[in-house]
Amino acid sequence: MGWLIDDPLSRFIAQLVIVVALARILGRAARKIGQPAVVAEIVGGIVLGPSILGALAPSVSNALFPPGSLEPLASVSQLGVLLFVFLVGLEVEPAMLRGRARATFAIAVAGIVAPFVLGAAVAVPVNELVASRMPTAELALFVGAAMAVTAFPVLARILGDHRLLRTRLGALAIACAALEDVIAWCLLAFVIAFTRSDGLMQAATTTVLAVVFVATMLLVVRPLLERLVDRNNAPLTLSNDVVAIAVLGALGSAWISDRIGIHLVFGAFLFGAIVPKRDSFAHALADKLESIVVVVFLPLFFVVSGLRTHVGLVGSATHALACALIIGVACLGKLGGTLVAARATGLRWREAGALGVLMNTRGLMELIVLNVGFELGVLDTAIFSMMIVMVLVTTMVTSPVLARVYPARDAIRDLVADTPGPQLPTRASEDRILACISHPRVGPAMIAMAGSLGGEHTEIIALHLTRDDELLDVDKSSDADHILAPALARADELALRARALSFASRDPAEDIVRVADVRAPDVVLLGLHKPVLGNDLFGGVVHGVLRDADTQVAVFVDRGLSALPARLLVPFHGSDHDRAALRLAARIQRSHGASLAVLVAPEVRADAIAILDRDRACCEIVIASTTDVIVRRARDCDLIVVGIDREPEHLIREWSPSLLVVRARSNELAPAKVSR
Amino acid sequence: MTTHFGATLRMLRIDAGLGLGELAERIGVSSAYLSRVEHGHDPVPTPDRVIAIARALELPPIVLLEIAQGAGAALASYLERVPEASSLFLEMATRELGAAEIARIKAFIDRTMPARGASRRKPARLSELLVPDRVLVRAVCSDIEDLVSVASTRLARDRAEARSLVAKLLEREETAPSTMGAGVVAPHAIISGQPSRAVLVTLARPIKTRTPDGLPIQTGLILVEPEADRAHLERLAHIARLAARGLANTLEHARTPDDALRRLATLDVS
Numbered sequence: 001m002g003w004l005i006d007d008p009l010s011r012f013i014a015q016l017v018i019v020v021a022l023a024r025i026l027g028r029a030a031r032k033i034g035q036p037a038v039v040a041e042i043v044g045g046i047v048l049g050p051s052i053l054g055a056l057a058p059s060v061s062n063a064l065f066p067p068g069s070l071e072p073l074a075s076v077s078q079l080g081v082l083l084f085v086f087l088v089g090l091e092v093e094p095a096m097l098r099g100r101a102r103a104t105f106a107i108a109v110a111g112i113v114a115p116f117v118l119g120a121a122v123a124v125p126v127n128e129l130v131a132s133r134m135p136t137a138e139l140a141l142f143v144g145a146a147m148a149v150t151a152f153p154v155l156a157r158i159l160g161d162h163r164l165l166r167t168r169l170g171a172l173a174i175a176c177a178a179l180e181d182v183i184a185w186c187l188l189a190f191v192i193a194f195t196r197s198d199g200l201m202q203a204a205t206t207t208v209l210a211v212v213f214v215a216t217m218l219l220v221v222r223p224l225l226e227r228l229v230d231r232n233n234a235p236l237t238l239s240n241d242v243v244a245i246a247v248l249g250a251l252g253s254a255w256i257s258d259r260i261g262i263h264l265v266f267g268a269f270l271f272g273a274i275v276p277k278r279d280s281f282a283h284a285l286a287d288k289l290e291s292i293v294v295v296v297f298l299p300l301f302f303v304v305s306g307l308r309t310h311v312g313l314v315g316s317a318t319h320a321l322a323c324a325l326i327i328g329v330a331c332l333g334k335l336g337g338t339l340v341a342a343r344a345t346g347l348r349w350r351e352a353g354a355l356g357v358l359m360n361t362r363g364l365m366e367l368i369v370l371n372v373g374f375e376l377g378v379l380d381t382a383i384f385s386m387m388i389v390m391v392l393v394t395t396m397v398t399s400p401v402l403a404r405v406y407p408a409r410d411a412i413r414d415l416v417a418d419t420p421g422p423q424l425p426t427r428a429s430e431d432r433i434l435a436c437i438s439h440p441r442v443g444p445a446m447i448a449m450a451g452s453l454g455g456e457h458t459e460i461i462a463l464h465l466t467r468d469d470e471l472l473d474v475d476k477s478s479d480a481d482h483i484l485a486p487a488l489a490r491a492d493e494l495a496l497r498a499r500a501l502s503f504a505s506r507d508p509a510e511d512i513v514r515v516a517d518v519r520a521p522d523v524v525l526l527g528l529h530k531p532v533l534g535n536d537l538f539g540g541v542v543h544g545v546l547r548d549a550d551t552q553v554a555v556f557v558d559r560g561l562s563a564l565p566a567r568l569l570v571p572f573h574g575s576d577h578d579r580a581a582l583r584l585a586a587r588i589q590r591s592h593g594a595s596l597a598v599l600v601a602p603e604v605r606a607d608a609i610a611i612l613d614r615d616r617a618c619c620e621i622v623i624a625s626t627t628d629v630i631v632r633r634a635r636d637c638d639l640i641v642v643g644i645d646r647e648p649e650h651l652i653r654e655w656s657p658s659l660l661v662v663r664a665r666s667n668e669l670a671p672a673k674v675s676r
Numbered sequence: 677m678t679t680h681f682g683a684t685l686r687m688l689r690i691d692a693g694l695g696l697g698e699l700a701e702r703i704g705v706s707s708a709y710l711s712r713v714e715h716g717h718d719p720v721p722t723p724d725r726v727i728a729i730a731r732a733l734e735l736p737p738i739v740l741l742e743i744a745q746g747a748g749a750a751l752a753s754y755l756e757r758v759p760e761a762s763s764l765f766l767e768m769a770t771r772e773l774g775a776a777e778i779a780r781i782k783a784f785i786d787r788t789m790p791a792r793g794a795s796r797r798k799p800a801r802l803s804e805l806l807v808p809d810r811v812l813v814r815a816v817c818s819d820i821e822d823l824v825s826v827a828s829t830r831l832a833r834d835r836a837e838a839r840s841l842v843a844k845l846l847e848r849e850e851t852a853p854s855t856m857g858a859g860v861v862a863p864h865a866i867i868s869g870q871p872s873r874a875v876l877v878t879l880a881r882p883i884k885t886r887t888p889d890g891l892p893i894q895t896g897l898i899l900v901e902p903e904a905d906r907a908h909l910e911r912l913a914h915i916a917r918l919a920a921r922g923l924a925n926t927l928e929h930a931r932t933p934d935d936a937l938r939r940l941a942t943l944d945v946s
Contacts (some may be wrong), residue, residue: 283696284708284711286697286707287708480816480880481816500818501818502815502817502880503812503816503829504814505829510829513835514832514835514838515825517838517839518842
């Protein structure tokens with residue numbers, strides 16, 4: 001063997017070659033059996049370590065990985081870990097947490113606290129069983145922190161494999177994992193500070209410095225990065241300068257966090273997390289770095305972990321028991337904690353179970369934590385090995401168990417589209433008016449009326465419904481166009497914002513009401529053009545809309561109102577519909593500076609004044625309410641605006657000016673139904 | 677005319693629940709490249725890549741090829757790959773075989789060479805979902821919200837359903853616009869427990885809005901399905917394919933719903 005590897009450099013190259021090749025081969029095998037590649041890579045590391053290679057072929061193992069040669073390997077692998085953790089940070093998107101904040105937070109906290117506490121608790125008996133000489137407090141903290149970590153990248157990979165990424169469950173899992181990652185890193189930072197420091201004072205200083213560090217990163221460095229991305233965003237090609245800045249940032253941040261007293265990875269992760277995620281900049285950056293990191297550096301890291309693992313040590317009865325205990329507690333803490341919290345926030349048993357199983361996945365993150373513990377001298381080889389076994393078991397178990405607990409059809413049923421959707425915008429303000437136009441010649445008048453009813457920023461939807469069985473005349477460019485053209489022209493003249501909407505309808509009343517449901521206008525304006533016959537004043541479409549619409553409805557009976565109305569009359573008795581009528585009349589008055597006369601019954605005078613409010617000065621309020629007064633004054637006005645419960649027929653049958661009959665919004669009405 | 681491959685791909689990918697990095701990895705390209713393709717910064721991928729994408733999305737490759745290259749080109753590339761097929765077509769042309777004879781040939785093929793594996797499923801056709809009741813011709817709308825609102829009058833059974841339907845359609849539209857290019861837009865939503873339904877709307881005046889290829893929208897196919905399964909994805913891909921075959925232009929001058937359906941049928945072949 002000697003002639004192949006006789007100096008440190010060629011040994012290092014040989015190590016690299018074997019590690020990378022083995023990792024690739026085992027990775028493919030793992031995918032074939034439905035496991036994530038990280039499982040294979042961990043196993044590969046163990047295989048190359050003292051557990052297998054060392055036991056079976058000690059001479060080879062000694063030649064390849066002699067004890068002294070681990071330095072360069074470990075350093076390079078550390079670099080890889082730093083870059084990898086930076087990439088993980090790049091994946092974390094705060095936007096993922098939006099909208100699910102409460103549930104996510106509750107579940108994430110439970111998913112950290114439960115395993116941490118249980119892990120710390122179990123560290124004590126394990127310590128006894130294994131008879132290690134590790135300081136108990138630090139060990140407990142470390143084991144707790146190690147158990148609390150979830151593997152964010154492996155989880156993402158597993159979710160993708162099971163096609164869960166777009167489901168509610170998948171989104172929740174990712175959000176929880178991201179949040180748990182952040183919390184766990186903070187927890188770990190504190191634990192490390194505590195371990196490395198001499199006493200509580202030091203730990204406190206470190207915590208304060210850490211907080212300052214995080215604050216600086218978030219408040220100072222992030223805006224700087226955003227400006228950098230903004231300048232770079234047009235082509236998606238990253239210049240090498242930018243890549244250099246990113247890597248330097250990650251490494252620099254890592255160095256600072258190390259000097260502060262928390263671990264290197266924390267700084268690298270944080271830097272990744274604050275890189276702006278817009279415009280696939282983060283994606284492009286990740287792309288540039290990912291291949292080399294994942295293919296070359298990470299396997300080295302696994303090997304370093306593997307070289308520290310003595311699976312044989314887990315052989316003895318006590319050790320096996322301790323290992324089983326660790327695995328049990330790890331699952332109980334993570335799975336159990338998550339399950340309970342998820343149920344508490346209202347998830348079904350199946351979903352909560354699936355979420356628990358997903359959160360139980362540990363992987364690379366766990367390994368990083370364990371290696372940190374090993375390097376700090378808190379975990380000895382025995383406990384380290386047992387924890388590695390735990391990681392393997394919990395990660396390998398995730399995919400198969402998930403497939404049983406939450407099969408594909410459940411996932412499909414829970415697709416994001418199924419969650420109670422958003423509400424339609426219900427801002428029924430003065431912003432929108434739906435004007436229903438049935439013939440070309442009434443269009444301009446309807447538009448003018450709609451304009452009067454609105455304010456400066458009002459948008460008018462000119463709706464025309466064609467009869468379903470009409471054969472459209474192909475000579476005209478479009479039938480609807482033809483009918484709405486005069487209306488739209490008038491809108492232009494009056495500088496009103498109007499747009500056309502037209503389609504074939506089988507049930508015009510129903511369709512008008514549905515369009516109103518969806519577009520939430522403030523007023524639905526209808527026109528009454530048929531001659532009035534018999535008792536049924538409002539027949540057909542108008543009747544249907546008055547009966548069913550939720551918005552305000554105004555029926556415009558045009559009796560030759562040629563210009564904009566200059567004199568308005570409102571008979572007011574105080575009913576809901578009268579109020580609506582008065583409000584609309586006030587709007588018309590405001591639009592044109594028309595004169596408005598309100599005929600009130602004495603007892604409702606105050607109401608009328610309240611509604612008119614600041615327009616009061618322009619209005620004439622007359623105490624009178626009998627019908628003949630109304631009829632008399634009607635002869636002198638252009639437009640009467642009246643509530644629908646005032647039985648306007650007699651106003652229409654007699655000679656009368658144009659009429660605007662108003663029905664209030666349905667949610668403003670008293671429970672008693674409108675008689676019409 | 678072609679649909680905008682990138683925009684269509686993005687819509688299909690998101691509906692299939694695949695992340696960008698995920699799909700990129702499966703077909704062996706970088707996610708940055710795939711992102712550029714989806715946003716139209718890079719040209720349409722090579723046929724091999726398109727086929728790989730189709731496999732990853734579990735769609736019939738020919739559908740995606742048609743979307744990518746246009747109807748004629750997809751067929752042409754098949755003929756290039758399989759020269760015997762060319763000579764078959766020439767035979768048919770020489771003998772001037774008409775529709776009846778070709779139907780017999782097709783029956784023979786169906787009988788003796790049943791479709792393998794994936795293509796054994798019935799191809800997704802739209803004519804099953806569209807009845808004249810669910811077709812609106814020569815409507816006038818100013819934006820996609822109007823279009824969706826209009827479609828909902830024929831799609832929903834009652835007002836409450838119409839409201840929630842429109843909300844879901846618009847919400848999904850937010851996450852990944854369903855403008856496919858070639859003047860077609862296909863808003864869709866998943867509502868469990870209901871059979872698949874669709875409404876076809878043709879516009880008298882095109883809607884000028886942001887589309888991946890700059891062409892205004894002339895046709896809308898609004899789709900509601902119970903599950904986002906493979907059949908759903910195939911239907912969406914099929915709509916994109918119809919768009920590539922010139923659906924918008926074909927339907928432009930339809931005067932009645934029946935007329936529109938007849939014209940659609942000429943394109944809606946497997």
